[in-house]
Amino acid sequence: MSLKNLEYKGKKFKKAPIVEAIFEMRFPINLSIDTKKDQFYNFIKAEFPDIKPPQPTPFEHHLIQPIGYYSTTGKKNLNCSVSKFSVITREYNTFQDFKQSIVKYVTKLAELYGIQEITRLGLRYINRIEAKSGNFNKYLNFNFALPESLSKNELQDFQTLLNTKLEKGHLRTIIAKDKKELGNYLLLDNDVIFEGVYEVKLIDGLLAEMHEKIETVFLDMLVKEYVEEII
Numbered sequence: 001m002s003l004k005n006l007e008y009k010g011k012k013f014k015k016a017p018i019v020e021a022i023f024e025m026r027f028p029i030n031l032s033i034d035t036k037k038d039q040f041y042n043f044i045k046a047e048f049p050d051i052k053p054p055q056p057t058p059f060e061h062h063l064i065q066p067i068g069y070y071s072t073t074g075k076k077n078l079n080c081s082v083s084k085f086s087v088i089t090r091e092y093n094t095f096q097d098f099k100q101s102i103v104k105y106v107t108k109l110a111e112l113y114g115i116q117e118i119t120r121l122g123l124r125y126i127n128r129i130e131a132k133s134g135n136f137n138k139y140l141n142f143n144f145a146l147p148e149s150l151s152k153n154e155l156q157d158f159q160t161l162l163n164t165k166l167e168k169g170h171l172r173t174i175i176a177k178d179k180k181e182l183g184n185y186l187l188l189d190n191d192v193i194f195e196g197v198y199e200v201k202l203i204d205g206l207l208a209e210m211h212e213k214i215e216t217v218f219l220d221m222l223v224k225e226y227v228e229e230i231i
Contacts, residue, residue: 005219015230017127024086026120123210124191131184168194
């Protein structure tokens with residue numbers, strides 16, 4: 001059985017349902033990030049001028065919690081601590097744009113603080129699809145096989161978590177009704193995680209590999225009629 005909708009890979013969707021894209025990188029503890037945090041801020045402050053200090057939980061040192069750097073609109077932010085860095089956007093354009101910004105910031109961090117190795121990478125895409133009819137199965141390329149006593153057309157709430165092993169790590173997929181929005185919205189949340197030790201200079205290729213997996217799964221999960229509606 002072949003994968004679905006792969007002819008749309010690499011295309012820009014005019015009505016893409018993505019609401020948030022998240023990149024996270026972990027690396028061995030580097031204390032110079034805390035003592036020289038002004039150096040990185042000087043590099044990003046034109047785009048991320050607003051600073052939110054960390055809020056450590058009880059018994060957790062403030063160094064572990066990242067400082068948040070926010071754009072003036074609040075729709076993009078960077079988080080950085082002595083062992084973790086993330087890039088988050090809620091105004092996603094294309095993967096190439098997102099990847100370019102990630103590589104720029106990671107390269108600068110490596111240059112400023114001598115970071116050479118990555119111990120964990122994550123790339124996560126959260127999509128929200130409006131199910132106008134209330135029938136979530138109408139949008140999915142597979143059905144929730146319910147017993148006859150439960151009508152799939154009357155399904156009001158559900159959440160399915162799948163964790164799939166990959167060569168370099170795993171893919172965590174959540175398919176659920178979005179409880180944060182009024183009405184009927186289907187949440188598709190795909191998070192690729194690579195574990196192991198990687199050189200920072202390989203970040204571009206690793207991101208491309210992670211995105212390729214997310215894009216394939218996203219397209220294969222949806223019916224062709226919906227994909228053609230958003231392209």
